[in-house]
Amino acid sequence: MQGMLSGLLPDSQISASSMRDLHAPTGVARLVASRSGWFPSPAQPLAKEEWLQVDLGMAKAVRGVITQGARGMDGGSSTESRAYVRKYRLAHSLTGKDWTYIMDPxxxxxxxxxxxxxFDTPEIRRFNETVAQFLRVYPERWSPAGIGMRMEVLGCDLPGRDEELV
Structure with missing residues (x-):
């Protein structure tokens, strides 16, 4: 695990295309540790380009993700939303600008x-090792309650690699 659950990765290294609660820290997207999760802005309920991104701080050998749904108040109302992502695509980058999808062979x-x-059961998905500093999850299909997600990245340091990429 690369630091989402443990808090090793600071909130400043977690970002999203949008957030329902603009005052919530992006750390709500941490697997298990958070009681809520990432919910994109309801202004774009059918948008297929919402994403949740993790910056690992340096290039790592990435091998998988663990995803979990989220729980939170539904748009400020008193109803609790229990949302999760049913299907998603993953993209990776070394720069945070040029993105490549994980491909289906x-x-x-x-x-x-x-x-x-x-919404509460973590699921592990593995893929062929890829070198990446940034990883993005693009939801494709989601629960009736909408998009809600918490996550962790699986991987390890590259051999002989100690310094951060600039």
């Missing part, structure tokens, strides 16, 4: 990963 298209079927 059978179809040569961006791989669509199976996500969660319940």
């Amino acid at each position: 059978k179809t040569s298209l961006p791989k669509v990963f199976e996500g969660n079927t319940h």
